[in-house]
Structure formats: structure tokens, C-alpha cells
Amino acid sequence: MEWLYVLMPIAGVEIFWPGLIILGVGVGVIGGFFGMGGAWMVTPGLNILGFPMAFAIGTDIAHMAGKSLIATMRHGKFGNVDYKLGCVMIVGTVVGFEVGAQMIMWFERLGKVELYVRYMYLVLLALIAWMVFADVAKKRRKEAEAKAAGGEVDKLATGIEWHKTFHKIKIPPMMHFKEAQITCSMWLPIVISFLTGWLAGILGIGGGLIRMPALIYFMGCPTHVAVGTDLFEVMISGLYGAGTYTYKGRTELVAAAIMLVGASMGAQVGTVATKYIKGYGIRIAFGLAVIGCFLSIVLKLIAKAYKLPMFDHMSTALVLGLVAVMSGYIFLKMLAGAKKEVAAKKGRA
Amino acid sequence: MRKLWAKIASFGVMILLLLPELALAAGPKAAPLVIVADTRKFTGWEAWWTNLYNESHLYFALLTIAIIPTIGVLFGVVADLIMSHIGIDLKSRELAEH
Numbered sequence: 001m002e003w004l005y006v007l008m009p010i011a012g013v014e015i016f017w018p019g020l021i022i023l024g025v026g027v028g029v030i031g032g033f034f035g036m037g038g039a040w041m042v043t044p045g046l047n048i049l050g051f052p053m054a055f056a057i058g059t060d061i062a063h064m065a066g067k068s069l070i071a072t073m074r075h076g077k078f079g080n081v082d083y084k085l086g087c088v089m090i091v092g093t094v095v096g097f098e099v100g101a102q103m104i105m106w107f108e109r110l111g112k113v114e115l116y117v118r119y120m121y122l123v124l125l126a127l128i129a130w131m132v133f134a135d136v137a138k139k140r141r142k143e144a145e146a147k148a149a150g151g152e153v154d155k156l157a158t159g160i161e162w163h164k165t166f167h168k169i170k171i172p173p174m175m176h177f178k179e180a181q182i183t184c185s186m187w188l189p190i191v192i193s194f195l196t197g198w199l200a201g202i203l204g205i206g207g208g209l210i211r212m213p214a215l216i217y218f219m220g221c222p223t224h225v226a227v228g229t230d231l232f233e234v235m236i237s238g239l240y241g242a243g244t245y246t247y248k249g250r251t252e253l254v255a256a257a258i259m260l261v262g263a264s265m266g267a268q269v270g271t272v273a274t275k276y277i278k279g280y281g282i283r284i285a286f287g288l289a290v291i292g293c294f295l296s297i298v299l300k301l302i303a304k305a306y307k308l309p310m311f312d313h314m315s316t317a318l319v320l321g322l323v324a325v326m327s328g329y330i331f332l333k334m335l336a337g338a339k340k341e342v343a344a345k346k347g348r349a
Numbered sequence: 350m351r352k353l354w355a356k357i358a359s360f361g362v363m364i365l366l367l368l369p370e371l372a373l374a375a376g377p378k379a380a381p382l383v384i385v386a387d388t389r390k391f392t393g394w395e396a397w398w399t400n401l402y403n404e405s406h407l408y409f410a411l412l413t414i415a416i417i418p419t420i421g422v423l424f425g426v427v428a429d430l431i432m433s434h435i436g437i438d439l440k441s442r443e444l445a446e447h
Binding site: 257 | 384
């Protein structure tokens with residue numbers, strides 16, 4: 001069974017390559033579907049496969065750049081990417097990320113910062129999950145009320161409508177974002193991207209997990225456009241991150257390439273699945289993923305606080321289980337949708 | 350108006366020049382250790398690859414930046430071919446709701 005292992009030229013360790021492909025497929029499907037890089041899922045997976053941690057972040061970012069590129073291209077074809085909005089947001093993201101990173105270095109001198117950052121991450125994840133499910137509940141309430149009145153809710157209606165308040169701010173210059181169907185002050189996406197970038201910088205994460213819901217609830221993007229535009233941002237930051245980490249000698253390209261074989265194909269599956277799942281379906285699945293991430297951090301905190309490595313293993317198992325279940329669900333939904341589409345095509349012919 | 354565009358363009362160039370420094374300062378700091386790949390274990394392209402890593406991280410990074418998108422696009426296109434062969438429409442999306 002030696003052929004199932006490949007020697008990593010730089011790291012000098014033998015890795016079970018089918019494991020890399022399976023992990024790549026899983027995170028690729030989820031990434032293409034939710035519009036995020038998914039570093040919080042990849043790192044425990046690489047760890048399990050025996051990957052040296054010195055190379056984990058760089059390798060993860062490198063594969064993320066490749067898969068988000070192809071997923072952005074596909075989302076773009078579906079009209080899910082607002083490139084103009086993405087370009088405006090890059091400015092805020094870069095500046096915000098840097099401010100956050102510098103702040104965290106300043107806080108580090110005060111000590112115990114890591115613990116506070118984890119707590120902050122938990123609060124943020126809880127807020128995102130609350131926002132998603134409060135929105136879903138409100139939308140359902142609206143639908144029930146409309147049904148009781150004998151009518152129907154507008155197809156474009158949403159539950160939470162905070163973005164409408166933000167759109168009333170008319171500080172010039174005003175901009176129209178065609179794909180997102182939004183006209184607002186240019187400062188709105190800049191401020192939102194600055195804040196999400198700042199949080200990502202403080203938490204030391206890529207930011208897709210925060211940016212996607214921010215695009216929906218604060219900018220007012222339709223879910224599919226939020227996913228596509230977020231992937232565009234992930235692609236740019238991923239390519240840049242891959243360059244800098246590789247320059248530092250922290251990328252194992254062979255591992256990234258093997259993962260990418262699965263991830264780029266998985267990302268296409270995840271992207272196409274968005275064709276068949278309504279916006280609110282994506283929001284609910286995203287909310288569940290956020291809860292999974294929340295629980296994995298809670299387990300890690302318990303493991304650290306009480307020195308119980310078992311909880312660390314449970315956290316890893318939870319994340320990998322979540323990847324398997326979520327990607328399986330998305331894949332099945334995509335298959336069902338494709339089957340229906342092909343049958344409809346045949347029926348028309 | 351032209352002046353304004355010139356200012357915006359020069360600001361953009363400045364950001365691009367300063368960006369590497371800004372981003373290097375961001376994120377978790379890597380431990381200050383030098384990693385050297387063991388070339389003795391390899392022959393052929395792997396030996397060349399490990400040698401490149403040891404000799405120049407810059408060329409290694411440039412090559413990585415070129416290879417990663419290429420592999421992504423290559424296998425993404427393979428997935429596209431399979432999906433369009435099945436009969437999935439890969440050019441449009443009918444759902445138009447939040």
C-alpha cells in the first residue's frame with residue numbers, strides 16, 4: 001500500500017494522498033456553496049493527516065486561491081459576482097485587516113489575548129447564527145401573515161431588512177451595483193468591508209465567514225450574489241496570501257496541488273448546487289455551519305482550560321464530520337437538481 | 350477630472366507597492382526559523398523542485414503563483430466538461446430571489 005503515500009518534497013513527510021483529495025473535495029464543495037475559504041475546516045484535516053503545522057496555513061491558502069478562482073469564474077457566469085462591489089470592498093478589507101492585525105499585536109503585550117480573542121470569536125459566531133435564524137423566522141412569519149391575509153409575500157422579500165436603513169444614508173458619491181441590485185453610498189461597502197476586515201485581522205481568520213452574512217444583512221445583497229462576491233474577495237486575498245506564505249517558505253505545493261485536484265472539482269459542484277437551492281436554503285445551511293464552528297471552538301476551549309486532550313479530538317471529529325455531512329448534503333441536492341433539469345430538458349425536446 | 354484620476358491611479362500604485370509590507374505585518378507571525386528541504390531523498394523533478402526551494406524562495410513563490418491557478422482552472426474545466434456532458438446548464442441560473 002506504499003503507493004497510497006506520497007513524500008512531500010519540502011516538508012519531508014509521507015502523506016496519505018487520497019486523504020488530501022477527499023479533504024479537498026469536501027472543503028471545495030462547501031467553499032463553492034457558501035463562498036468562503038474554510039480554513040477552520042482545512043487545518044484540523046491536515047493535522048489529522050500528519051501534516052506539519054509549519055506548512056498548514058500556507059498550503060491551505062494556496063489551495064484556497066486555486067479553488068476560489070474557478071468557483072468565482074463559475075459564479076460569474078451565473079451572474080452571482082458583483083465585481084464592482086468586490087473591487088470597492090477590497091480597499092476596506094485590506095486596510096481593516098491591517099488595523100486589526102496591528103491591534104492584536106498591541107493587545108498581545110497586555111497578555112492573555114488569545115483567550116479573549118477566542119471568546120470574541122464565539123460571541124461573533126453566536127451573533128451570526130442568531131442573525132441567520134432570526135431572519136429565517138421573520139421571513140416565515142411574514143409568509144404566514146401574507147397567507148392568512150390571502151396574499152403572497154414578494155419573491156424578493158427578506159426577513160431582516162437592516163440594509164434598507166443603511167441605504168437611506170446618502171453620503172456622496174452614490175454607486176449602483178448592477179448584479180447586487182443595490183444603489184447606495186460608496187462609503188457603505190467600504191465601512192462594512194473595513195469592519196469585517198478588522199474583525200478578521202483581530203481573529204486571525206480569512207473573513208469569509210463574517211463577510212458573507214455582512215453582505216446579506218448590511219449591504220442587502222441577494223444570497224447568491226453575496227456568495228459569489230465573497231468568493232471573489234477570497235480569491236484575491238488567497239492569491240496574495242499564497243504568494244507571501246510561499247515566499248516565506250511555508251507552502252508545500254505538492255500537497256496544495258493534490259488537494260486542489262479535489263477542491264477545484266468540488267468547488268464546481270458546490271457552485272452549481274447554488275442553482276438548485278433557494279437563497280434561504282443556503283442561509284439555513286450556512287447558519288448550521290456557523291453553529292458547528294462555534295461548537296468546535298467551545299470544545300477546544302474546554303480542552304485547553306481543563307487540559308483534556310479528548311475534547312481536542314472531539315473538536316477535530318466534529319469539524320471533519322461537519323465537512324462530510326455538509327458536502328454530502330450539497331452534493332445530493334446538486335444531483336437531485338441536475339436530474340430534474342435534465343428531465344425537464346428531455347421533456348421539452 | 351484628469352488630475353483626480355491621476356491621483357487615484359498613483360494612490361493605487363502606492364497601495365500595490367506597500368501592500369506586501371502591510372500584509373506581511375498582518376496575521377500570525379511565523380516562527381523565525383529557516384527550513385531547508387532535504388534534496389538527497391529525491392531525483393528528477395522532485396530534486397529540481399527542492400533545490401529551487403532551497404536556492405530561491407522568490408522563484409519558488411512565483412512558480413507556485415503560476416501553478417496554483419493553472420491546476421485550479423484545469424480541474425475546474427474537467428468538472429465543467431463532466432457536468433455539461435450530463436446536461437447541466439452551466440451558463441444561467443433561473444432562481445431570482447433572496
